[in-house]
Amino acid sequence: MSAHADGDDKNYLNCETTLWSWISTVDHKRIGLMYLFTITAFFIVGGLAALTFRIELFSSGAQFLTPDQYNVLFTLHGAIMIFLFIVPGIPATMGNFLLPLMIGAKDVAFPRLNLLSYYIYVVGAAMALIAIFNPFDYILSGFSAEQAFNPADTGWTFYAPYSVKSGSAVVWMTGAAFVLGFSSILTGLNFIVTVHKLRCPGMTWNRLPVFVWALYATSVIQTLATPVVGMTLVLLIMERVMGVGIFDPSMGGDPVLYEHFFWFYSHPVVYIMVLPAFGVVGEIIPVFSRKPIFGYKMVVYASVAIAAVGFLVWAHHMFTSGISDWTAIYFSVATFGVAIPTAVKVFNWVSTMYKGSISFETPMLYAMAFIFLFMVAGTTGVYLATLAVDVYYHDTYFVVAHFHYTIQGGAVIGLIAALHFWFPKISGKMYNEPVAKLAWFLVFVGFNLTFLPQFVLGMEGMPRRYFDYLPEFQPMHRLSTIGSFINGFGYTFALLNLLYAAVFGRVKAPRNPYNSLSLEWKTASPPSHHNFDEDPEVDDYPYAYGTPVEGGGHH
Amino acid sequence: MFRYLPEQASEVAPKVDWLHHWITDLSVFFTVAICGAMLYFAVRYRKRDGVDHETPRIEGNNFLEIVWTVVPTIICVFVAYYGVVIYRDMVEVSEDPDQVVINGRGRQWAWDFQYQNGKVTTNEFVVPVNRPIRVVLTSTDVLHSFFLPAMRVKKDVVPGMYTYVSFTPVKEGEYHTFCTEYCGKDHSYMLASLKVVSQAEYDRWVNDRSAELMKASMSPAKLGAKLYYEKGCNACHSLDGSKVVGPTFLKLFGTERVFSDGSKATADENYIKNSILNPQSQIVEGYDAIPMPSFDGQINDNEITGIIEFLRGLDGSAPAPEQPEADEEKGQGEDLSALSPVERGKWVYENKLCITCHSLDGSKLVGPSFKGLYGREGELNDGSTYVANDEYIQKSIMDPASQIVKGYQPLMPPYAQQLGDEDVQGVIEYLKTLKE
Amino acid sequence: MSSSNEATVSGPPHAHHWDPVTAYHGSKLGMWLFLATEILLFGVLFTAFAIFRYLYMEEFHHASQYLDWKMGAINTAVLIFSSFTAVLGVDAAQHGDNKKTFRWLCVTVACGFIFLIVKYLEYSHKAHIGLFPFIECNDHAQFCWDSVEFKNEFKMYFGLYYCMTMLHALHVIIGMGILTWALLKAKKNRYSTDYYTPVEMGALYWHLVDLIWIYLFPLLYLVD
Incomplete structure (x- = not known):
């Protein structure tokens, strides 16, 4: 049907090659790629910030940073990684690229809105850069040296009243988070309408790939939770600019109210990060096990349940904040409501491998690593949901380790797994498998070496966001710093390997290198501008692997 | 496995740790079981010689799925239940009249403590062992959080609001207090030390107001x-x-x-x-x-x-004062070695606050007058008698609480840390000159 | 957009990847979702207002007396009327009557202008008596925002008042923009009984703007 259908070598990458054709594109695949490059740049910045302060923390006592510089660095690490990297993370990159392909659509529902989301993201990112380099303060102060580098130092949570009193970069950083939120909202809205309205013939709700279900659940959270934090950050800016005093107790305001508003968004946002990664793992394991995903419906319901319950548990970040005991008890019990669907998912993934024909390509290795890391993340989450134990662990390194297992071990590993898995489809090339496996090994070992010691530190009572620490914490901090560098090398190898293959790679990818049944593999690698040469149609869900057997359950 | 929690120094700590260790053991069990199963499947069902073998199309199993929904649910209910029960123990407001209430105040970047008798300390506080303690907390600037790892308690310190931690220490010793809510530049140095001491030592300490x-x-x-x-x-x-x-x-x-x-x-x-x-x-x-x-x-x-x-x-006419060391402070920069014992005693009387409570003219202030004190005989409030000889006077200065003269309150702070032998001898000689 | 789509430019947008009926329903779904996010956006402000009104009932009541309820009432009437004209515009578009659509949408946008003018008059009065941040203290003003005498509860009330009404005014301006875009299409005779999505979406948005004001008016002006 498309004008390009006749030429095999015409695809979305080379159908137009001018710079303008990229920056003005409404093609979901190109927008996905543009997101991918932008967030990777921020991933590198955020990662370098982390490595810098890990060096500082190598030994007890002040090393080469001042406390202020340290505070700036962990704030930048958190804010960049959360708002600029991992929230857009999988949905805006892989989701944009794959969602229409997986449901057999030619594009998302609102392609121009999609491009607008990207540019809103760029504006938000620019504001974050202003917050980092803070040029206006520098210029306005008549180029005074003390204002030369004066970024936000509040932590990514911007807790009032410190954020109201701290330097002016906070306004830019919160403004950036607000703008980025709108990008997130519009992407979510776009995906919801796409899933509702653009499924190809035969693609019923029960046949949607689990990745699409995960994106759908994610989009609902993005759409409903983000406005709240957006407005909260606006109130914070108002507070600074007009002196309104809503969060300032010296003016009759309430700082705990800020925490409620903030976590009302920022807890669900954890599921924005990690649900798509669940989806990725749910796609990879069946393909490399040659088995249907075990309990498709349960896996899907679990995603939706996590998204729904995720809205009702926010104050478990605030057990020690001075909320009433009954509030704390409710939020503790509700939080266990998230643990159950999460556990169900893990059981289902592992069972999928039972009696499979399992091969260990890099995506499968990442998926298996994901299961281990997420087991650790999930079980340590139980400590934090348990009221009496969380009182001890709140704001210690245990929490730091827990959420890095969730977000890095979950979402980032999920993103890297997805990049490797769909790399042939995106680039039309194959990457170097041994190098990818080496990188996987470094990432896995480095990651665990970084964060397992942090659990021990948390158990020993080490509080988080500490520039300096007592000498007894030093051995574990050293292990952690060494691990962080191995981890960093691992990511560097993995990304360079993919970049090299995409640019210089000689091995052309076939349409379907893994014999997957999912729709995105039915079209060319890389796909043509309009995704499919013929209008696709499906008659089963994409996991009908293996030979039908008696009593094999039912789909 | 994974028993890294610090020592248990409060009544609630063993309970918290009990639950904590249960969660740990369950977590390790499930992680090993699930990842073990994953690795077993990975090895047992690996693709051999690069060729896929036939696989069964197993799409699910209702029984299994119900089991692994219900089992975690039951475990979660138990863990959540005990979490709540122990939490209520932890935050329970003690009705015990014996309770020690301390006002704690967080500020960037120090902790101030105020006792019921008005004693104020910074970055250190002392509590008696085996008595319920309640620290009422507030902040003068931004959010802080008051964390006593050995007691297993923590509470955010919020400006414009009062929160509290309560605990009953069961072990004497010195423990860390951390600020665990990020509060700016010196957040990591916002530490305080908690000393848990015997009741007697606590009484001595809390009544020692000499520094103030x-x-x-x-x-x-x-x-x-x-x-x-x-x-x-x-x-x-x-x-x-x-x-x-x-x-x-x-x-x-x-x-x-x-x-x-x-x-x-x-x-x-x-x-x-x-x-x-x-x-x-x-x-x-x-x-x-x-x-x-x-x-x-x-x-x-x-x-x-x-x-x-x-x-x-600081007009340049006199040398600038040096930082007072603990020893030097006794002399406060004056050369005392040249003084005779009596002069030394008079100097101590005037400079070490004896003068505040003990008159020289026979009038009764907070403590007995020094006039005619030396050699006096009298009754202590425990009914025994005393003779104001050298030994008695020395003991009264070093450990005043041990012998309170009838009719007076036990208010005098002990001077054991602040006065040397020469000072005490001087006071004795000085008192001798005040005989009637 | 790529060259292969340019042939369809004169038709309704998105025609290249979905049929007009799906496009209409899709746009409607998208719009409703967007309206949900808007309500959540204002929801935060409503929550904050409710909490502090509960805490500082008397001061908020006192502060609200510096608002002119008559101005608010005029604006309420203007917006309700404009919602009505927007509905008439949609009805005309659904019947393919581009001329009527154009006329009714013009009335709606004009109402938006009236609303903004009234709002401007209110703000400038506040600025005159010193009830406005960023205004330097002067002798003839009744209040001074930055002075120590200025009550914290007043600051909170007017801070929330400006936050809510300015955000709402921004929505009015955006709504006017969307409706202007929609009425220019009517001018070019783009609408037919098969295609009237922009008018309907613009009107939906406009109803939301109206609805939020209907909540804001009693909340802020009629605190009693």
Whole structure:
């Protein structure tokens, strides 16, 4: 049907090659790629910030940073990684690229809105850069040296009243988070309408790939939770600019109210990060096990349940904040409501491998690593949901380790797994498998070496966001710093390997290198501008692997 | 496995740890079981020789799925239940009249504690063992959090609001207190030490007000000199004219200051007060690289007067005071070795606050008069009798609570830490001269 | 957009990847979702207002007396009327009557202008008596925002008042923009009984703007 259908070598990458054709594109695949490059740049910045302060923390006592510089660095690490990297993370990159392909659509529902989301993201990112380099303060102060580098130092949570009193970069950083939120909202809205309205013939709700279900659940959270934090950050800016005093107790305001508003968004946002990664793992394991995903419906319901319950548990970040005991008890019990669907998912993934024909390509290795890391993340989450134990662990390194297992071990590993898995489809090339496996090994070992010691530190009572620490914490901090560098090398190898293959790679990818049944593999690698040469149609869900057997359950 | 929690120093700690270790064991069990199953499947069902073998299309199993929904649910219910029960133990407000209530205050970046008798400490507090303790917390600036790892309690410290932690320490010792809510530059140095001591030692400690009394009776200039070191002014302001981070204090008072915006002012009393409370409002030319923190809320008017007097005295005519060491403080810069024992005793009487409570004219103040005290006989409040000989007087100075004269309150602080043998001997000789 | 789509430019947008009926329903779904996010956006402000009104009932009541309820009432009437004209515009578009659509949408946008003018008059009065941040203190003003005498509860009330009404005014301006875009299409005779999505979406948005004001008016002006 498309004008390009006749030429095999015409695809979305080379159908137009001018710079303008990229920056003005409404093609979901190109927008996905543009997101991918932008967030990777921020991933590198955020990662370098982390490595810098890990060096500082190598030994007890002040090393080469001042406390202020340290505070700036962990704030930048958190804010960049959360708002600029991992929230857009999988949905805006892989989701944009794959969602229409997986449901057999030619594009998302609102392609121009999609491009607008990207540019809103760029504006938000620019504001974050202003917050980092803070040029206006520098210029306005008549180029005074003390204002030369004066970024936000509040932590990514911007807790009032410190954020109201701290330097002016906070306004830019919160403004950036607000703008980025709108990008997130519009992407979510776009995906919801796409899933509702653009499924190809035969693609019923029960046949949607689990990745699409995960994106759908994610989009609902993005759409409903983000406005709240957006407005909260606006109130914070108002507070600074007009002196309104809503969060300032010296003016009759309430700082705990800020925490409620903030976590009302920022807890669900954890599921924005990690649900798509669940989806990725749910796609990879069946393909490399040659088995249907075990309990498709349960896996899907679990995603939706996590998204729904995720809205009702926010104050478990605030057990020690001075909320009433009954509030704390409710939020503790509700939080266990998230643990159950999460556990169900893990059981289902592992069972999928039972009696499979399992091969260990890099995506499968990442998926298996994901299961281990997420087991650790999930079980340590139980400590934090348990009221009496969380009182001890709140704001210690245990929490730091827990959420890095969730977000890095979950979402980032999920993103890297997805990049490797769909790399042939995106680039039309194959990457170097041994190098990818080496990188996987470094990432896995480095990651665990970084964060397992942090659990021990948390158990020993080490509080988080500490520039300096007592000498007894030093051995574990050293292990952690060494691990962080191995981890960093691992990511560097993995990304360079993919970049090299995409640019210089000689091995052309076939349409379907893994014999997957999912729709995105039915079209060319890389796909043509309009995704499919013929209008696709499906008659089963994409996991009908293996030979039908008696009593094999039912789909 | 994974038993890294610090020692259990409170009543609730073993309960928390019990639940904690249960969760740990369950977590390890499930992680090993699930990842073990995954690895077993990975090896057992691996693809051999690069060829896929036939796989069964197993799409699910209702029974299994129900089992692994229900089993975690049951475990979660139990864990959540005990979490709540132990939490209620932890936050329970004690009705015990024996409870010790301490007011704690967080500020950037120190902890202040105030006891019921008005005793105030910074960054250290002492509690008696085996009595319920309640620390009522608030903040003067931003959020902090009060964390006692050994007691397993933690609470955020919120400006404009009172929160509390309560615990019953069961083990004597010294423990860490951390700030666990990020609060700015020196968050990681916002530590306090908690000493759990015996009831007797606690009584002694809490009634020992000598340090505060000493400060209250100091001359303003001496107080200023003390604060100069205590508050850390010395880190940035020299006394010898050298330029550190901030301007030197030598000959600063009364001079004309030129500010970075070009305006000028004389360094008078008001200027110094303003510089301490609002340092950003007037930055001296050439010193705008590192801004001075405001001491607003951390220093009272009396102390500001002290610093003003201290600066006024730094006119270059006398050598600047050195940082008082613990030993030197006894002499407060005066040479005592030349004094005779009686003179030494008189000096101690006037400078170590004996004078506040013990008269020389026979009138009854807080304590018995020193007039005619030496050699006196009388009754103690436990009914026994005493003779005011050398031994009695020495004991009264070092451990006053052990022998309280009938009709007086046990208010005198012990001087064991503050006076040497020569001082005590001097007091005895001095008392001898006060015989009727 | 790529060259292969340019042939369809004169038709309704998105025609290249979905049929007009799906496009209409899709746009409607998207719009409703967007309206949900808008309500959540204002929801935060409503929550904050409710909490502090509960805490500082008396001061908020006192502060609200500095608002002119008559101005608010005029604006309420203007917006309700404009919602009505927007509905008439949609009805005309559904019947393919581009001329009527154009006319009714013009009335709606004009109402938006009236609303903004009234709002401007209110704000400038506040600024005159000193009830406005960023205004330097002067002698003839009744209040001074930055002075120590200015009550914290007043600051909170007017802070929330400006936050809510300015955000709402921004929505009015955006709504006017969307409706202007929709009425220019009517001018070019783009609508037919098969295609009237922009008018309907613009009107939906406009109803939301109206609805939020209907909540804001009693909340802020009629605190009693």
